[in-house]
Amino acid sequence: MQRIILDTDPGVDDALAIALALNSSGLKVEAITTVNGNVGVDYCTRNLSLILSAMGNVSVPIVAEGESQPLSVSIVNASHVHGSDGLGGVTQLRDANGNQCYLDMLLPSVTTGAVDVVLELVTRYPGQVVLLCIGPLTNIAKAVLKCPIGMKKTKGIVLMGGAFEVYGNVTLSAEFNVYADPHAAQIVFDSGIPITIVPLDVTHQVLLNAREFEKLCVRHGGQWGKFLSDCTKVCFEFHRYHEGLDGFYLHDPVAVGYLEYPGFFDTVPAYVQVEINDGLTRGRTVADLRADRIDGPEPNAQVCVGINTSQFLDYFLDCIFASA
């Protein structure tokens, strides 16, 4: 059983990834930490609480709120994709009596912030904890800056982010998580911690079909089926209207899939750098992924370049509905 800390900015695809991680038998979620990203970190923490509540019988790990600002660039968000509340507008849904359809659960109070929870757990379990990062890397970079030696006890980092041989999704050059805090990404890539990057190059091969998913939500029924249907509608509509797609990409769940089933993926070692300067290429991830390259700097990451999409989708659809 792999011990993980899930660092997240929920976020609709984050919601699916959180449920996937909690339902995956090979993963032990020691903590879930929130970070500013798709929406403000306060909304992310509220959304996490809503997701855990909608899942029903889930053993709640430690929850800790993280950084509210990137290290130095100005804040960007993705509320146009995920809804103004970051969760497809479910917080505004009311029943016939005018009551909120979804209530957030009372989370066990944790006064410690995300950075210190990460440091505490990686030192409590040296060489055993993988950081699964599905939002901007601000929390992890702050932990590395605060205690670089302590963070070397991390077993590894699996992060959804970057775009190498495909266009970005926030600019032509950059993927959102890296664009939102490029300095944090560079600090993490330079940290010496073993890193696996799950970039748009593979997540753009995994589209969740809107019609199929809606049918599965109705068939599953219950509070969780209704929540999944309600929270994904805005995201489906955004991608249909703006990108002419019949669904949206499962960016964050694919990163969970790498941890549970690495055999579904092809990876190459590479030396990855980030453009930290503002302008046209801010947040671009740069690496030589050619298998036949013969020289160049020591690799600092494994980069996922291929995925068995159908195997991943079978796992995802089995596991996402395993909740109540």
Ligand code: RIB
């Ligand atoms: O580029 C996709 C990433 O940005 C995902 O993590 C999504 O949730 C957004 O945060």
Ligand code: CA
């Ligand atoms: Ca995310």
